[in-house]
Amino acid sequence: MNEVKLDRKKRYTRMVLQDSLIELMREKPINKITIKELCERADINRTTFYAHYSDQYDLLRKIEAETLSWAKEMISGFKHKTDKQEALQLLEEIFHYFVQNSNYLQVLMSEQGDLEFQKQLFTLIYQHSGINPYAEPDGTMDTKESYFIFIVNGSVGLIQHWLKYGHNKSAREMAEIIYTMAFQYVLD
Template sequence: MREMKESRKTRYTRTALQDSLFELMKEKSISQITIKELCENADINRTTFYAHYADQYDLLHKIEDETLAWMQGALDSLIHQTERSEMIKILEGIFQDFIDNNRYLQILISEQGDLDFQKQLFTLIYRQCGLSSSKPLITGTEPYSKEDYLIFVVNGSIGLIQHWLKDGIKRSAKEMAEIIYTLAAQIGEAPMPRNTDKNTL
């Protein structure tokens, strides 16, 4: 019974600190948040905080790791998917989670979130969707690498989704899935025109 109570207390403490962190991250970046205000906002003392986390970054990174593990599980069904409609359907489910099934995702993907985490998340999504295996772009005689393509698509997607969330989620999850998949696929397939004007830089 004692172990169960301690486990419940631990879960409560972690949840309270996570809620406090994301409440503060709605207004400021992680670098601007102090342990003092994090604990005061959660009504948790600093000693208890340090029993679970090294600092505010450790708290955030543990949440990010859990989110990446959750996303990997959500994407497992994509392993054998090749049909466009099926991949869009799965992306739609992911974006719907951004809206209502994960209380932290909107903050993690926002401008206040960790950009490195956002890149990891979307790289994971696109690799699982097979978008990173698209044909390389061509400009003149030199093709862009698949890595260049993935970096471009990942960063573009992050910006588009941040705008979507910041703008009040005016498009549905299905519309966002179709837009992002279509843009990523078109970028991967469309060759760049050769510049034949020697006077043009």
């Protein structure tokens, strides 16, 4: 019984710390966030913080890792195909997840978030869907890689805008926009 209580307490502490970091990142970049203010916001002491994380960057990496883990798990349910309907369904489910978890993802995908994480997330999605620097027909390797970098960065910017301005389009509409802009070239 004590073990269950301890696990629940650990989960609660981690959740409060994650929520606190996300709230603070809405206000300022992570490099301006101190452990002291993070602990004050979470209403825990520094010793408790350090029992779970080494610093605020470690906490952010854990949040990002959970998101990437979710994406990998969700993507694994789809066949590695280049079918338009499959790609649209995959994107739509991802964007539904973004809406359901917008508290975190709005920050993770914002200018305050880690650009490398954002690129990693979309690279994972696109490579599973058949878009990667080696898949495009014709062109030199530099051209193929440049195209891939362009669609990943463009997608990140489009999602940042969508999350920042209140989901003015449905998940399905966003899936169709991303598909048309990024996938059409390769998949049609």
